[in-house]
Amino acid sequence: MSTLFQLHAPMNTLKAMVKEMAPLWHSGDSILLLAETVAALPWLKMYIDDVNYDDEAQYEITDITAVYVLADDLAQLNEQAKTNLDLSKVNVIDDNEWVQLTQSIDRVITLNSIS
Numbered sequence: 001m002s003t004l005f006q007l008h009a010p011m012n013t014l015k016a017m018v019k020e021m022a023p024l025w026h027s028g029d030s031i032l033l034l035a036e037t038v039a040a041l042p043w044l045k046m047y048i049d050d051v052n053y054d055d056e057a058q059y060e061i062t063d064i065t066a067v068y069v070l071a072d073d074l075a076q077l078n079e080q081a082k083t084n085l086d087l088s089k090v091n092v093i094d095d096n097e098w099v100q101l102t103q104s105i106d107r108v109i110t111l112n113s114i115s
Helices: 011-024 035-052 071-076 079-083 095-103
Strands: 003-008 030-033 067-070 091-093 107-112
Touching: 003 011, 003 035, 011 035, 011 107, 030 035, 030 095, 035 067, 035 071, 067 071, 067 095, 071 091, 091 095
Parallel strands: 003 030, 003 107, 030 067, 067 091
Antiparallel strands: none
C-alpha cells in the first residue's frame, strides 16, 4: 500500500509533524510539501534523520519513493527562500499532476498544523 503524505506546517511545527508521520510510514511512501512548507525543504531531511537515528524512537521513515512540491507553491516563495532550496531530488509538479498522483496511490494523508 502506497501513501502520499501531504505536509502543511510552518517551520516551528514541522519537526513535530515528521514525528507524527513516522508511525504511519511504510517503505515506498511519498511526501508532498504544501504552501509555505516548501521553504522548509532543507530541514525536512534533517528532521527525518532525527527520527531515524533516535535510539528511543520506535519508527523510521525510510525508502521514500519521492518528495514533491507544487509549482504554484514554489512560485510563491521569495527569492531568498528559493535560493536556499536544492530541488535536485524533488519533483516539482503542477495541479494536474497532483490530481493524477493522488489517483495513482492507495491513500492520501494530510497532516496540517496551520490553523
